[in-house]
Amino acid sequence: MTKEMGSSSLEDLCFHINTKIANVKKCIQLRDIGEDESCKPMLHKIHYKLHFVHGLLNKMELIIKQQEKLKNLLKEIQKTAERDQEAAQHLLEHIPPYLPKPTKSCITVPAGKQEGQKKAVEPKKAKKPAKQPIVIKEVALITTEEFKSIPAYLKGRITCDQINAVVTQINDAVEGKYKILHQPLKSMSVPVRNLYHRFMEEETKDTKGVFFIVEADIREFTQLKLDKRFHSILSILRHCQRLRELRSSGLVRYIVC
Structure with a gap:
C-alpha cells in the first residue's frame, strides 16, 4: 500500500515539473517571437485589440454599476408605491359617510321651465340666454x-x-x-x-x-x-x-x- 502511494506521488511530481518546463519553453518562444520582424504586425494588431477589449470592459463595468444603482432606486420606488397602495386601499375601505358632495359649498339645481313656453312647431326665433342654475x-x-x-x-x-x-x-x-x-x-x-x-x-x-x-x-x-x-x-x-x-x-x- 505504501509503495503504491509513493509511486503515485512521484508521478504527480514528475507531471508538475514537466508542466513547469513546458510553460517556460512557451514563454521563451513567445519572447523570441517579439524579435521576429514578420510577427510584429500581428503583435501590434493583437495589442490594439487587447486595448480595445480593455476599454469595452471598462465601459461594461460602468454600465453595470449604473444598472445596480438603478435597480436599488427601483426597489425603493416599489416599496414607496406599495406603501401608497396600502394607504389608498385603507382609505377606500374606510370612507367616512359624511364626505362632502362634488360641489363643496353649494348645490346647483336646474331652473324650471317657463310657464307658457311656446311649442316646438312654432317658427324658431332667436334663442334667449339660458337661465343660470340656482345655487343652494x-x-x-x-x-x-x-x-x-x-x-x-x-x-x-x-x-x-x-x-x-x-x-x-x-x-x-x-x-x-x-x-x-x-x-x-x-x-x-x-x-x-x-x-x-x-x-x-x-x-x-x-x-x-x-x-x-x-x-x-x-x-x-x-x-x-x-x-x-x-x-x-x-x-x-x-x-x-x-x-x-x-x-x-x-x-x-x-x-x-
Whole structure:
C-alpha cells in the first residue's frame, strides 16, 4: 500500500515539473517571437485589440454599476408605491359617510321651465340666454383643527364624525327644501304644494337672500332625532359659525352662514 502511494506521488511530481518546463519553453518562444520582424504586425494588431477589449470592459463595468444603482432606486420606488397602495386601499375601505358632495359649498339645481313656453312647431326665433342654475348654499364640514379648538364644555363626548354626520343631514334638509321652492307650482303634487306654502309663510324680511331651515324641515327630510345631543351639536355649529339662529313669531330659523 505504501509503495503504491509513493509511486503515485512521484508521478504527480514528475507531471508538475514537466508542466513547469513546458510553460517556460512557451514563454521563451513567445519572447523570441517579439524579435521576429514578420510577427510584429500581428503583435501590434493583437495589442490594439487587447486595448480595445480593455476599454469595452471598462465601459461594461460602468454600465453595470449604473444598472445596480438603478435597480436599488427601483426597489425603493416599489416599496414607496406599495406603501401608497396600502394607504389608498385603507382609505377606500374606510370612507367616512359624511364626505362632502362634488360641489363643496353649494348645490346647483336646474331652473324650471317657463310657464307658457311656446311649442316646438312654432317658427324658431332667436334663442334667449339660458337661465343660470340656482345655487343652494351648504353648511361646511367641521375640520379636525376646528374640532380641537371647540371648548370642552361644548363638545362633551361628541366626536367630530358625529358632528359632520349631522351637518350632512342638515344639508340634505336645505337641499330638499330649496329644490321644492324652485319647482314650478304646476308640477307639484298636493303634499309638495303644502310644503311649498309652509316654506313661503316662514319667510320674513330678515330671511330675504339667505338659506334657512326649521325643525319641521329636519323632520321632513332627514332621520335625525331632535334630542339633547342634536341641540348640543347645533350649539357647536353656531360656535363654529356654520349656523346662526333667527327667532321670531315663536319659530326658530337655522340660517346657513
